[in-house]
Amino acid sequence: MPSRRQFLRSGWKLGGTLLAAAAGWTAYESLRPLASGASGATVNLGTPSSYSPESATYISDGRLFVAHTGTHIYALSQKCPHLGCRVPFCDSSGRFECPCHGSKYDLGGEWIEGPAPRGMDRFLVTLDQASGTLVADTSKVITGPSRGSNRFLKPAKGPSCVPKG
Amino acid sequence: MTDIQTPPTRDDGAAGGPPVRDALEPKMAYDPGAGLAGRVRRSSAWRSVFRHPSLDTPRGRALQSFSNFFLHLYPVKIPARVLRLRYSFRLGFIVTVLFAILVLTGVYLMFFYTPAVGSAYGDMQHLRTGVGFGQLVRNVHRWSAHLMVLAVFLHLVRTFFAGAYKKPREFNWVIGVVLLLLTLGLSFTGYLLPWDQLSYWAVTVGTNLMQYVPFLGHSLQNLLIGGDQIGQPTLLRFYALHVAVLPIAVVLTVCIHIWRVRKDGFAVERSPVGGAGHGSAAGTFEEEATAAPAPSVPATAPAHLYGGRTRVLGVVDRQSVTAEERPVDDTVFTWPHLLVRHVVVALGVAATVLALGVAFAAPLRGLANPNLTPEPAKAPWYFAGLQELLSHFDPLVAGILIPGGAVLALILLPYIDRNPSTVARRRKVAIVIFSGLLVAAVVLTVIGTFFRGPGWRFVAPWTHWYVEF
Numbered sequence: 021m022p023s024r025r026q027f028l029r030s031g032w033k034l035g036g037t038l039l040a041a042a043a044g045w046t047a048y049e050s051l052r053p054l055a056s057g058a059s060g061a062t063v064n065l066g067t068p069s070s071y072s073p074e075s076a077t078y079i080s081d082g083r084l085f086v087a088h089t090g091t092h093i094y095a096l097s098q099k100c101p102h103l104g105c106r107v108p109f110c111d112s113s114g115r116f117e118c119p120c121h122g123s124k125y126d127l128g129g130e131w132i133e134g135p136a137p138r139g140m141d142r143f144l145v146t147l148d149q150a151s152g153t154l155v156a157d158t159s160k161v162i163t164g165p166s167r168g169s170n171r172f173l174k175p176a177k178g179p180s181c182v183p184k185g
Numbered sequence: 186m187t188d189i190q191t192p193p194t195r196d197d198g199a200a201g202g203p204p205v206r207d208a209l210e211p212k213m214a215y216d217p218g219a220g221l222a223g224r225v226r227r228s229s230a231w232r233s234v235f236r237h238p239s240l241d242t243p244r245g246r247a248l249q250s251f252s253n254f255f256l257h258l259y260p261v262k263i264p265a266r267v268l269r270l271r272y273s274f275r276l277g278f279i280v281t282v283l284f285a286i287l288v289l290t291g292v293y294l295m296f297f298y299t300p301a302v303g304s305a306y307g308d309m310q311h312l313r314t315g316v317g318f319g320q321l322v323r324n325v326h327r328w329s330a331h332l333m334v335l336a337v338f339l340h341l342v343r344t345f346f347a348g349a350y351k352k353p354r355e356f357n358w359v360i361g362v363v364l365l366l367l368t369l370g371l372s373f374t375g376y377l378l379p380w381d382q383l384s385y386w387a388v389t390v391g392t393n394l395m396q397y398v399p400f401l402g403h404s405l406q407n408l409l410i411g412g413d414q415i416g417q418p419t420l421l422r423f424y425a426l427h428v429a430v431l432p433i434a435v436v437l438t439v440c441i442h443i444w445r446v447r448k449d450g451f452a453v454e455r456s457p458v459g460g461a462g463h464g465s466a467a468g469t470f471e472e473e474a475t476a477a478p479a480p481s482v483p484a485t486a487p488a489h490l491y492g493g494r495t496r497v498l499g500v501v502d503r504q505s506v507t508a509e510e511r512p513v514d515d516t517v518f519t520w521p522h523l524l525v526r527h528v529v530v531a532l533g534v535a536a537t538v539l540a541l542g543v544a545f546a547a548p549l550r551g552l553a554n555p556n557l558t559p560e561p562a563k564a565p566w567y568f569a570g571l572q573e574l575l576s577h578f579d580p581l582v583a584g585i586l587i588p589g590g591a592v593l594a595l596i597l598l599p600y601i602d603r604n605p606s607t608v609a610r611r612r613k614v615a616i617v618i619f620s621g622l623l624v625a626a627v628v629l630t631v632i633g634t635f636f637r638g639p640g641w642r643f644v645a646p647w648t649h650w651y652v653e654f
């Protein structure tokens with residue numbers, strides 16, 4: 021049976037801890053960003069036929085690339101999964117090549133080489149049946165495929181834009 | 186309070202009655218004079234603010250420290266060896282001076298800056314062209330920030346090699362490591378504020394390092410930048426952290442750090458008994474820090490006592506006589522000895538950052554453009570080693586395990602290294618390990634900062650310069 025002094029001391033400690041936890045959680049909830057995607061907006065990508073096979077088209081509204089591999093169409097985030105640099109598409113090699121640390125990805129955004137831990141992230145793309153257009157939801161980020169997927173890997177078309185270090 | 190105009194002298198105290206404290210001091214040199222200034226200094230209003238005059242006596246110097254808020258941060262007396270440059274290189278004080286310069290220049294800059302994506306870059310341009318000394322103040326602010334990171338790092342290195350983290354200073358070492366992290370945070374959060382290409386992409390790379398923290402990475406990153414990518418919430422958060430949260434945290438932590446320095450004692454060897462070895466190099470404080478004079482025993486009684494006769498009171502075996510070593514007063518007054526040195530160092534630091542600010546302008550690239558990554562995109566120089574590491578190893582290893590392990594090892598160092606010796610030849614293992622890691626960190630930072638170009642290719646800095654500070 022604790023003494024009154026012990027009971028009060030424990031009570032103060034418990035109350036203080038709860039107060040600190042409540043303050044911390046409230047601060048976290050206030051500062052936590054609500055949207056989890058790039059911009060949280062949906063972007064109309066147009067009809068599938070407007071993208072030619074084996075091409076990558078930049079859509080500035082969504083800060084994404086629409087990549088047509090021949091069999092698949094992906095909305096790829098422009099952000100390198102390594103350290104967040106923008107990954108441009110290199111026309112000469114036909115690959116995505118990060119200028120920061122030299123990570124390279126194939127047309128489907130799958131990792132080929134470099135320090136990136138995985139392939140490029142993708143946004144959820146749906147086909148609007150009524151209008152026949154593709155819609156990318158930038159709030160729905162699909163983590164890029166892990167290394168070694170290589171479903172769309174082909175030899176480089178030409179010289180790389182980011183030579184090896 | 187004793188009347189300051191007619192202080193009792195040594196003679197007064199010895200003349201009659203119980204000796205008062207002031208009687209132990211030499212005659213005071215304080216004379217406010219007869220003019221207007223002297224009358225002001227004698228007035229009760231003046232003395233209500235300045236409670237003690239500047240007396241050039243031991244007690245006067247002590248009162249000087251006791252009665253002054255700022256001087257009270259210092260101890261009244263310090264070991265004489267603290268004054269020697271090579272013990273601390275004044276690095277802790279240099280950091281404090283740099284922080285003070287950063288606060289002063291930072292407050293000035295705050296009057297001309299709005300943390301909004303639409304106006305931040307324009308404010309920086311306006312600072313260059315439309316604000317008096319705006320560019321110079323910004324340059325000084327930037328160079329002070331770089332030098333503060335460097336000085337804190339060197340302070341940590343110096344403390345290690347001096348063995349000053351050992352008992353009883355273990356916790357103060359931990360506080361020092363926390364201060365290093367806070368300094369990096371201060372510098373990093375300030376990096377984004379110009380909202381140019383350099384700052385945008387440096388912070389993008391820097392904050393993306395956080396995503397590799399297991400389980401919490403993305404949440405932490407999103408919490409810090411206020412979303413999925415750098416934007417208005419990021420700028421506002423970094424601004425609040427930079428001008429309020431982190432400076433307050435630094436001030437509080439520095440207060441504890443300095444307080445602990447005093448409470449734990451200065452980490453310098455006390456002079457050996459007899460004071461040998463410290464006086465010759467000490468210079469001006471030699472006259473204060475001297476050994477207590479050995480009692481002189483006259484061979485015979487003075488002629489005016491006992492009629493000049495000597496009386497033998499007893500015979501003692503010589504072997505049984507042990508000389509009692511008298512403690513050495515190897516301390517000197519902080520004011521003026523340390524204070525004068527600090528003023529010189531502060532002026533030197535101010536002159537250095539001013540010269541750097543005049544010679545090298547803080548960079549301002551084009552407006553931040555999320556759709557155009559510059560080549561190369563580098564993190565700030567103090568994270569360039571980490572970025573270099575990331576180009577060689579798995580992100581989990583290079584981004585989390587190695588830096589996290591390094592910080593943890595630094596924090597735990599005084600609790601792991603239980604060797605009480607501070608002498609280098611008795612700490613070979615610790616020094617070799619620390620030196621190896623230090624060299625590795627410096628080499629990685631130098632390579633990442635100076636030897637990397639577009640695509641993180643190896644570029645010799647003498648062929649093309651890809652560095653901006």
